[in-house]
Amino acid sequence: MTLTVKIAAALSAALALAGCQKQDDEAFGERVRAYLLSHPEVLQEVSVAYQQKQQAELAKAASTAIGKHRAQLERDPRDFVANPNGSVTVVEFFDYNCAYCKIAAPDVVKLIRDNPDVRFVFKEFAFQTEDSILAGHMVLTPVAKPKSLELYADLMAAKPLNRAAIDRIFTQHGVDPQVARQQAGDPAIQRQLLDIRALAQALHIDGTPAFVVGDKVIPGADIDALKAAITDAKATGLKRPTGNPA
Numbered sequence: 001m002t003l004t005v006k007i008a009a010a011l012s013a014a015l016a017l018a019g020c021q022k023q024d025d026e027a028f029g030e031r032v033r034a035y036l037l038s039h040p041e042v043l044q045e046v047s048v049a050y051q052q053k054q055q056a057e058l059a060k061a062a063s064t065a066i067g068k069h070r071a072q073l074e075r076d077p078r079d080f081v082a083n084p085n086g087s088v089t090v091v092e093f094f095d096y097n098c099a100y101c102k103i104a105a106p107d108v109v110k111l112i113r114d115n116p117d118v119r120f121v122f123k124e125f126a127f128q129t130e131d132s133i134l135a136g137h138m139v140l141t142p143v144a145k146p147k148s149l150e151l152y153a154d155l156m157a158a159k160p161l162n163r164a165a166i167d168r169i170f171t172q173h174g175v176d177p178q179v180a181r182q183q184a185g186d187p188a189i190q191r192q193l194l195d196i197r198a199l200a201q202a203l204h205i206d207g208t209p210a211f212v213v214g215d216k217v218i219p220g221a222d223i224d225a226l227k228a229a230i231t232d233a234k235a236t237g238l239k240r241p242t243g244n245p246a
Contacts, residue, residue, distance in 0.1 A: 065203045066215050072199055073212060078192050079121050080139075080148035082112045086119030088233045090226070091212040093125040093200055096155045097132035098208040104221035105156035109149070111227070118230060122152065123196050125208055131162050134184070136193060138166065141183035147173045 066073060074089045092108065094101040112120050126136030138144055139151050150173050158165040170177040183189075200206070203217060211218040213229035 066212060066217070069199060069202055072195070073203075074121060076121075076195075078140075079123065080145060081122070082120040082149055083116050083118055086115075086117045088117065088213070088230060089119045089121060090230065091121040091123060093123045093196070093205055093208055093210040093212075095126050095128040095132050095208045096135045096158075097128040097161050100221040101209045102156045102159065104209050104223060105153060107223045109153050111223075111230075112149070115230070117234075122148065123199070124193060125196055125200055125205075125210075126193060127197070128208075129161075131160075131166065133193075134163070134181075135161060135166050137184035137189050138170065138177070138180040140189050140192060141180045141186070143183055144170065144175045144180050147175055151175070 073091055094105075108120070111118065124136040124140060126133040135155055139148055139155070144151060151169065154169045154172070155161055155166070158169065167177040170180055200210070203212070205217060205219075207219065209219075209221055211226050211229075213226070214233050216229055218225045218229060
């Protein structure tokens, strides 16, 4: 029996209980309530249907917002981009101390290395801790940016990420952490992170990780859904727009 039929049955049953006599709203409401209490599975299905409706509405709003902010999302020259000549673009919003980002990170790095035709844009959506915010600033500095992918992989692997781990990881990759911290104070980097935060809000992204492929937002560390979206994008010819290849 479908949800619609079950709800109709509930109301019909309540009406049958009410009979042909005129009943006030309170009495009728009590009869409906009694029926639903004796059939809680109907309430559960209503709740699921409501959540699905909300998710569909959010997905539609996100799709509209993606189209409006496409250039900022995929073509901001300030972002680090792996495989810049790839034909399909993936964008990740992430935080270095997000547990689910850390789970997804090895798969993200493998995806980048195994798929040179996938252009991967990194959005430093740093907000979890002071240390992850610091790391987000430092990775965007001129001295660190050439090592972005290596730093991403190792910063994500640090559990938890703290200042000692940040210094160690930067040093291991030939980046002076003191210089990176000094450069991280550049107001332009702060502006970039604020712009990323505003973009996430515009796209209805309120957590990490979040991936964007085409007009679709994939929340959480759902790598299977991400791979499926990439496969679909390749199959449907969702190519990058002409312009800046970075």
